[in-house]
Structure formats: structure tokens, C-alpha cells
Amino acid sequence: MPIRIGTEPLRPGKLSRSAPPLIWLGTNTCGGDAVSFLNSLDPGYLDLLRDLADCRYLYLTMTAEGDMATRILDEMLTTLPGKYILVVEGTIPTRSNGLYSVVGMRNGEPLTALQAVRELGTKARYVVAVGTCAAFGGPFAAMPNPSGSLPVQAVLDRQVINVPGCPVNPDWMMGTLVHLIRFGEPELDSFNRPKLFYGETIHNLCQRRHYFDNSLFAKQPGEPWCMYQIGCKGPDTFADCPYRQWNGEHLSWPVKANTPCIGCVNPEFPDGNAPFFEHLPDVRLPGVRVTADRVGALTAAATVLGIGVHLAGSILTGRLAHAFKQTFSGSGARTRLLQNLIQRFSKKR
Amino acid sequence: MPSKITLGPITRAQNSCSVEVTIANGKVIDARCSGIFFRGFELILRDRDPRDASYLSQRICGICSAAHGTAASFALEDAAGIRPPRNGNLLRNLILGADFLQDHLRHFYLYGLPDYVQGPALGPFVPGYTKGFRLSKKNNELLMQHYMQALEVSRLAHELVTLLGGKAPYNHGLLAGGSTVPPAPDILADFQSKLHKVRDFIKNVMIADINTLAEAYPDYYHIGTRTPNFLEYGLFPHDQYDRDRHFPAGVVIEGRMQKLETSLITEHLHNSWYAGNDQPQHPTQGKTEPDREKPGAYSWIKAPRYAGKVMEGGPLGRLWIRGDYRSGVSVMDRNMARVLETEIIADLMEGWLTELEPGAPVFNSFDVPREAEGVGLTGAMRGPLGHWLRIEKGRITHYQIITPTAWNFSPRDASGQLGPVEEALIGTPIEDEKGPVEIGRVVRSFDVCSACATH
Numbered sequence: 001m002p003i004r005i006g007t008e009p010l011r012p013g014k015l016s017r018s019a020p021p022l023i024w025l026g027t028n029t030c031g032g033d034a035v036s037f038l039n040s041l042d043p044g045y046l047d048l049l050r051d052l053a054d055c056r057y058l059y060l061t062m063t064a065e066g067d068m069a070t071r072i073l074d075e076m077l078t079t080l081p082g083k084y085i086l087v088v089e090g091t092i093p094t095r096s097n098g099l100y101s102v103v104g105m106r107n108g109e110p111l112t113a114l115q116a117v118r119e120l121g122t123k124a125r126y127v128v129a130v131g132t133c134a135a136f137g138g139p140f141a142a143m144p145n146p147s148g149s150l151p152v153q154a155v156l157d158r159q160v161i162n163v164p165g166c167p168v169n170p171d172w173m174m175g176t177l178v179h180l181i182r183f184g185e186p187e188l189d190s191f192n193r194p195k196l197f198y199g200e201t202i203h204n205l206c207q208r209r210h211y212f213d214n215s216l217f218a219k220q221p222g223e224p225w226c227m228y229q230i231g232c233k234g235p236d237t238f239a240d241c242p243y244r245q246w247n248g249e250h251l252s253w254p255v256k257a258n259t260p261c262i263g264c265v266n267p268e269f270p271d272g273n274a275p276f277f278e279h280l281p282d283v284r285l286p287g288v289r290v291t292a293d294r295v296g297a298l299t300a301a302a303t304v305l306g307i308g309v310h311l312a313g314s315i316l317t318g319r320l321a322h323a324f325k326q327t328f329s330g331s332g333a334r335t336r337l338l339q340n341l342i343q344r345f346s347k348k349r
Numbered sequence: 350m351p352s353k354i355t356l357g358p359i360t361r362a363q364n365s366c367s368v369e370v371t372i373a374n375g376k377v378i379d380a381r382c383s384g385i386f387f388r389g390f391e392l393i394l395r396d397r398d399p400r401d402a403s404y405l406s407q408r409i410c411g412i413c414s415a416a417h418g419t420a421a422s423f424a425l426e427d428a429a430g431i432r433p434p435r436n437g438n439l440l441r442n443l444i445l446g447a448d449f450l451q452d453h454l455r456h457f458y459l460y461g462l463p464d465y466v467q468g469p470a471l472g473p474f475v476p477g478y479t480k481g482f483r484l485s486k487k488n489n490e491l492l493m494q495h496y497m498q499a500l501e502v503s504r505l506a507h508e509l510v511t512l513l514g515g516k517a518p519y520n521h522g523l524l525a526g527g528s529t530v531p532p533a534p535d536i537l538a539d540f541q542s543k544l545h546k547v548r549d550f551i552k553n554v555m556i557a558d559i560n561t562l563a564e565a566y567p568d569y570y571h572i573g574t575r576t577p578n579f580l581e582y583g584l585f586p587h588d589q590y591d592r593d594r595h596f597p598a599g600v601v602i603e604g605r606m607q608k609l610e611t612s613l614i615t616e617h618l619h620n621s622w623y624a625g626n627d628q629p630q631h632p633t634q635g636k637t638e639p640d641r642e643k644p645g646a647y648s649w650i651k652a653p654r655y656a657g658k659v660m661e662g663g664p665l666g667r668l669w670i671r672g673d674y675r676s677g678v679s680v681m682d683r684n685m686a687r688v689l690e691t692e693i694i695a696d697l698m699e700g701w702l703t704e705l706e707p708g709a710p711v712f713n714s715f716d717v718p719r720e721a722e723g724v725g726l727t728g729a730m731r732g733p734l735g736h737w738l739r740i741e742k743g744r745i746t747h748y749q750i751i752t753p754t755a756w757n758f759s760p761r762d763a764s765g766q767l768g769p770v771e772e773a774l775i776g777t778p779i780e781d782e783k784g785p786v787e788i789g790r791v792v793r794s795f796d797v798c799s800a801c802a803t804h
Contacts (some may be wrong), residue, residue, distance in 0.1 A: 022472075026364045026365065027386075028386050028387075028388055029364055029386075029411075029800070030363075030364070030408055030409060030410050030411040030414075030800040031363045031364045031410070031411035031412060031800055032408070032410070032411025032412075032414065032518045032519065033411070034411065035411040035412050035455075035518055036411070036517075036518060038455070038459075038500065038503070038504065039504045039507050039508075039517070041504070044500065044501070044504075045500055046497060046500060049471060049472065049473070050471075054472055055471075055472035055473045056472050056473075057472075057473070058472070058473040059358070059360055059364070059365060060360070060361065060363070060364070061360075061361060061459050061460075061473055062360050062361070062472075062473035063360075063463040063468060063473060063474050063475065063476070063477035063478075064360065064473075064475075064476050064477055065356060065358060065359050065360045065361075065789060066354075066355070066356040066357060066358070066359070068476055068477075069358055069360055070358070072476070090364075091388075093386075093387075095639075095641070096641035096642060099641045100386060100387050100639070100641060101385070101386040101387075102357070102367070102385040102386060103358060103365065103385075104357050104358040104365070104367075105355055105357040105367070108355070110357075110385070113386075138408075139388075139393065139405060139408040140388040140389075140393075142393050143393070143396075144392055144393070146387070146388070146389025146392045146393065146639055147387055147388055147389060147639075149388075166408060166519060167411065167518055167519060169516075219714075220526075220712060220714040221524060221526070221529045221712055222527070222528070222529040222530075222531070222710075222711050222712035246511050246515065246516035246517070247504070247507055247508050247510075247511040247516060247517055248504045248505065248507070248508045248511075249508055251508055251511045251512055251539075252511050252512060252514075252515050252516065253515055253516060254515040254516060254521045255515075256515060257513070257514055257515030257516075257520075257521050257522055257529050257530050258529040258530060258531075259515060259521035259522070259524075259529050262404060264519075270401075270405060274397060274398065274401055274405075275397070275398035275400065275401055276398070276400065276401045276404055276405075277398070277400050277401075278398070
């Protein structure tokens with residue numbers, strides 16, 4: 001054997017009593033966030049099973065199937081209300097009464113994701129929406145949103161912690177879970193994302209920022225310069241990819257691979273970030289000097305607020321500036337932002 | 350008196366699916382396979398920039414995303430009439446190859462093994478079936494230890510994708526025109542060292558483990574059987590001109606080899622939740638109009654057929670066509686072929702690494718055509734994958750996708766022919782109807798990917 005790893009056998013009864021029960025429910029999903037999560041290095045998936053959580057239901061890897069699996073969900077509602085962490089991966093389709101995503105059978109009838117998330121979400125200690133689909137709708141709610149998909153927050157009247165990414169970086173999800181289990185709720189931003197991971201733009205953290213500042217731009221994918229002109233959404237995207245990087249040993253990230261960031265964590269992904277290889281709109285209005293990172297902060301917010309990007313310049317100087325600042329502080333603002341977001345998705349139905 | 354069991358969700362199937370079986374005298378006499386969720390990628394891809402498809406279509410599936418990136422890249426290159434540079438082809442082969450290693454490792458250990466091995470009394474290994482397990486205590490413990498190791502080794506395989514594609518899943522290194530990370534010696538050395546670790550595990554552990562399973566469950570060479578009807582589009586182009594592939598394209602009908610003729614591919618909608626019961630359509634003409642209330646339908650998966658015949662795809666079909674493995678078509682043959690294919694791909698990757706030329710180009714730029722059609726065909730982890738694309742006024746106006754699991758897990762077609770998994774389930778002995786462990790063994794031998802199948 002070349003590598004000696006993970007050889008300590010798993011033993012029952014090793015979990016500490018403080019390890020909370022965990023349900024990871026797959027709704028309308030590709031399974032990419034669960035697969036990405038398996039790429040977590042330290043702590044890894046085994047650490048989660050052994051030390052961190054009592055993993056009752058993990059849709060992707062669990063042994064149970066059929067009624068045996070669905071019964072676990074029912075048991076959580078009756079025996080452990082208010083104790084378990086609910087992780088939801090995927091959108092919640094509403095079309096045909098939710099039948100566009102069925103998670104199992106109950107009493108011979110299909111149990112829809114919509115029903116399951118409403119029931120389980122109401123009685124969970126924490127609800128975590130993992131991946132951009134669960135958090136904001138993502139690719140599966142993209143135009144024309146064929147399944148009438150909504151993000152988790154839109155079907156639950158309670159706080160949902162959003163951990164977006166397409167897929168989620170393993171660290172963002174593991175970090176959020178560890179935070180919840182060991183330290184309680186992490187500090188969240190206006191989109192209910194943990195600030196720990198989504199507090200700064202890609203552009204400001206980028207190793208190639210000096211190329212941007214010195215106008216050294218790549219003309220095609222595969223070149224080692226700034227990717228702004230071939231579509232990089234870094235100025236518009238709040239995530240720590242450049243520092244953290246991806247997978248296991250944290251080896252690379254899209255710009256290091258000489259390709260543009262496509263803004264996969266963003267609330268407006270993918271519709272607001274496409275075409276992926278065309279650059280962000282230039283903001284050139286009289287009397288407004290806009291640098292790329294300000295464009296970013298504003299376009300991100302503006303899209304969510306339903307205001308066209310072309311207004312970003314006037315927000316900066318105009319009478320909307322005050323309202324804009326307010327929206328981004330205080331707990332009432334958070335709710336308003338999310339409501340707005342929800343409205344945006346509801347309109348697509 | 351026949352009885353019915355509905356197994357939903359079937360977990361460990363890249364999101365979940367559902368199977369309904371009818372059992373009489375201890376054997377399955379009828380089966381219906383259902384895809385139970387729908388997202389609608391063929392509609393979502395419309396009106397977009399054609400270049401976005403190689404990234405966006407990867408979002409169809411979290412475990413075999415590189416296969417979609419490859420098919421989408423091939424389709425746009427076909428439409429634009431361009432080829433990647435030599436390095437570009439090699440890099441794309443390495444990225445897709447690494448994703449194959451990741452996927453086959455995770456399927457064999459994380460998804461498949463719990464059907465044969467009992468895990469510790471700890472979530473998510475419990476609850477589970479309690480009967481029908483045959484490994485000795487020693488071998489059971491050994492294979493569980495390998496399960497733990499496979500968690501690390503499969504992560505390492507995804508790190509290979511990350512080195513050349515920025516992240517995994519949904520890597521950025523697969524696009525029409527080639528790839529994006531120039532083969533610098535430091536990256537190649539890192540890649541090679543990690544590949545050696547993965548390859549050693551495959552050769553020293555995974556191969557031994559499938560033999561242990563096959564010895565303990567020899568009757569599974571006679572369960573889940575089918576006539577050898579296979580379809581494969583070809584996997585890993587030899588060079589940038591794509592004149593032939595390392596795993597060749599081909600068709601096997603009742604055991605006889607034939608040349609692939611893609612015009613014979615059609616999709617039936619009869620038992621699927623899509624509007625229309627018309628004539629089956631070739632994917633250049635196919636439609637996707639979801640209708641969950643369609644009477645009589647039972648799946649979100651369409652029913653693809655080749656010359657009207659029910660075809661199976663996957664490692665077994667590929668090795669059969671390549672001439673490497675032709676001993677049978679059963680649960681254990683499928684599992685065996687998947688492990689053998691993992692080893693073959695790891696060996697091929699070693700070769701591709703040495704063929705890369707540091708300093709030579711990796712990407713050819715091109716103009717997106719205003720009006721064009723293209724098709725991208727590749728082998729994917731579970732069998733043949735095709736993307737059919739039409740571009741008008743520089744935007745996508747038509748996109749149809751036929752995935753391997755659509756072939757394998759398809760429902761009945763208009764003439765009532767069962768899909769491959771449905772066929773394979775018939776005759777499966779069920780020892781205990783309260784714990785039908787045998788059903789999952791048949792279904793998972795196809796490595797069902799629910800996310801791809803419905804897309």
C-alpha cells in the first residue's frame with residue numbers, strides 16, 4: 001500500500017453526545033455539492049461521521065433505501081424536533097404541486113421535495129441551503145425555469161443559512177457545519193451567507209489583480225493574465241476562491257486555471273452572469289468614475305434589487321444612495337432583500 | 350399471489366430514483382423504473398451563448414460533469430468546424446480520465462459496496478438490510494477499511510481534475526478549442542505523483558476487492574442478465590483530429606458487432622412525462638415539453654432506442670466492443686468491467702502525460718458560428734453520451750441530450766419494450782420481500798445516474 005490513510009476502523013458509540021443529528025436532503029439536484037463536500041481534506045467526510053455529527057440521513061451515500069430511508073425523516077419530526085440540522089441541496093420545484101421533485105414514497109404516495117422541506121424545515125434547529133440552487137435558485141431556476149423552482153428560503157418562513165457555490169467549495173460547507181456544531185450560528189451577510197467565506201470580492205483577493213491595474217488582459221482562455229476582458233465576474237462575486245482555492249489540498253481555482261470566474265456563488269447565477277466569456281458591462285455615465293470593484297459591488301446589489309445595471313452609476317451619486325446603504329445594514333434590510341429575491345424567482349413561475 | 354414493492358428512493362444513485370417491482374414465487378416478474386425529478390437543461394440552454402454550454406451543461410451531473418463538458422465542447426467544435434491543438438486534446442483526455450477514476454472509485458466503494466458489505470453501526474451505514482450478506486467477518490472488515498481509504502483516493506482523483514481544470518466538479522478546463530492549463534513541468538510532476546497513488550490503489554486494492562466480491566457472490570454472474578446489446582460512441586480521441594478513439598465506437602446487437610450509425614438513434618416519449626406521443630424522434634428533431642400530468646406515463650426519463658432496439662451502455666459494453674471482456678452480461682460482469690476499465694484508464698493517463706509538449710499551444714481561438722449544427726459524442730462513465738446542438742443568430746436554439754442512464758434506466762417505449770434495467774430486474778430472486786437487497790444490486794450494477802438521466 002502506497003498510502004496509509006483512514007485505516008482506523010469506525011466503531012459504533014464513538015460519537016460524542018453533543019454531535020447533533022444531521023439530515024442532508026437532496027431535492028432538485030445534480031448531487032454536485034455532496035460530491036464536492038466529499039473532497040474536503042481536513043476535516044474530511046470521515047471526521048464528520050466519526051466526530052462531528054450524527055449522520056442520520058445523507059441522500060447520496062446512505063445505506064438505507066425505500067421506505068427504510070423515508071421513515072428516518074418521519075422519525076426526526078416526531079422524536080427530535082428542534083434538535084437536528086437540516087441541509088437542503090437543490091431547488092424546490094413548485095410546478096404540478098411539487099411533483100417535479102420527489103424525494104421518496106410515504107404511505108404509497110410520492111413525497112415531494114416541497115412537502116419534505118416545509119415539514120423538516122419548520123422543526124429543524126438550523127436550516128442550511130447548500131449550493132447556489134438551494135440558496136438562490138441557481139442553474140435549475142434559470143430562465144425559463146422549467147420546473148418552477150424556488151430557493152429554500154422562499155418556501156420556509158424562518159431563517160435559512162445560505163452556503164452557495166456551484167458546486168459549494170468543500171471548505172465553505174464543512175466550515176459552516178463546524179461553526180454551527182461547535183460555535184453556533186456564524187456571522188451572516190445580507191444574503192444570509194457566512195461572512196467568513198463570502199465577505200470580499202474575488203477581484204480584491206485575486207493574485208492577478210496587479211495585471212488588471214496595469215491593463216495586462218488575457219485575450220483568450222489559457223493565457224496567464226487578467227481574465228476581466230474575457231468575462232471574469234470576479235469584481236461582481238463575493239467569495240474567497242483566490243485565497244482558499246479548491247479541493248482537498250487547495251490546488252487551484254478557475255482564474256489560476258487561466259479561465260474567467262463565472263460568478264457561480266452569486267444570487268443571479270447563471271442568468272445575470274452570462275455570457276460567461278463576455279466582460280461585465282462598462283459603466284460610463286457623466287460625472288461618475290467607476291472602478292471595476294465598485295461596478296462589482298453595485299451590479300451585484302442592483303441585480304438583486306431588481307434595478308438595471310445601467311442605473312448603477314446613478315445609485316452611486318444619486319438619491320438612491322441612501323436607500324441603498326440602508327438596505328445593506330440591519331436585520332430588517334436582510335429580510336427585505338431576501339423577499340425581493342424571492343419575488344424575483346416567483347415571477348418566473 | 351404476486352406482490353408489489355416500490356423502492357423509492359433508491360439512494361446512492363447520484364440523487365435518487367425509484368423502482369417498482371412485481372414479485373411472484375420469490376422472483377421479480379415485472380419492473381418499472383422511474384426518474385423522479387426534472388430540471389429541464391434542454392430548455393435552460395436555449396437562447397444562450399453556445400460557448401456557455403461546456404460549463405453550464407456540466408451542472409447536469411455532480412459526479413460525471415467532465416463527460417458533459419467534453420460532449421458540449423465536441424458539439425461546438427463540430428458546429429464551428431475547428432480542432433483543438435494537440436496538447437488541448439491530451440489535456441482534455443487527462444481531465445476526463447481523472448474524472449472517470451474519481452467516479453468509478455466512488456461508485457464502486459461509496460455507492461455499490463454497501464449492497465454487499467455491512468458497515469459499522471453508525472450513520473449513514475445504519476439503518477440497512479440485515480440479511481443476505483455473505484462476506485466473512487475478516488473480509489467484511491477489510492472491505493470497509495478500503496471504503497475509508499477510497500474516500501481519500503477518490504478525492505485525490507478529483508485533485509487531478511482540479512490541477513488542470515481549476516476546480517472539481519464543474520471544471521473550467523474543458524471547452525471548445527482545447528484546454529487552458531499549459532503543461533508546465535511542476536504541474537505535470539504534481540499530477541503524475543498523485544496519479545501514481547490513485548493507480549496503485551486501483552491495482553493493489555480495488556482489483557482484489559472486486560475479486561473478493563465475485564467469489565462471495567458468484568450467483569450474481571447469473572442475476573441481472575441481458576442479451577448483449579451494447580452501444581458506445583467512443584471514448585478519448587487518439588489525437589486532435591479525432592480519427593479514432595482509445596475505446597472505439599461500436600454497436601453490439603445480440604452479440605454481433607456492427608458499425609455505429611447515429612441516424613438510427615431515436616427517443617420515445619410514450620411512457621415519459623413529456624407532451625406528445627408522436628413518432629419517436631432523432632435528437633436533431635427531439636422536443637422537451639414537460640407534462641407531469643400525462644396519463645399512463647411513469648418517468649422523467651425518455652426512452653432512447655437504436656434501430657428500435659433496447660441498448661445498454663457502460664464499461665461492460667465498452668470493454669466488449671474493445672474486445673477486452675466478453676464473458677457475460679450480468680450484475681457481476683458489469684461490476685467487474687467497471688473496475689477493469691478504471692485500471693485501463695489509469696494506465697492510458699500515464700501515457701498521455703508523457704506525450705504532452707511543454708511550451709506548445711493548448712487552446713485554439715475561434716469565432717462562434719452564426720448558423721450551424723453540431724453533435725458531440727463521447728463515452729461517459731455510464732455509457733454513451735450525446736449532445737445535439739443548433740445555433741441560429743449566434744445563439745443556441747436547439748439542444749438535446751441523451752445520457753447513458755437514459756439508455757439504461759429508460760421506461761418502456763411505444764411498442765412496450767422494457768428498458769435495460771427493467772429487463773435485467775426480471776427473474777431476480779428475492780429472498781425476503783421485507784428486505785429486498787437484491788434489487789439495489791441489479792440497479793446499481795448499471796451505476797444509475799438519476800441526475801443525468803432526467804437532466
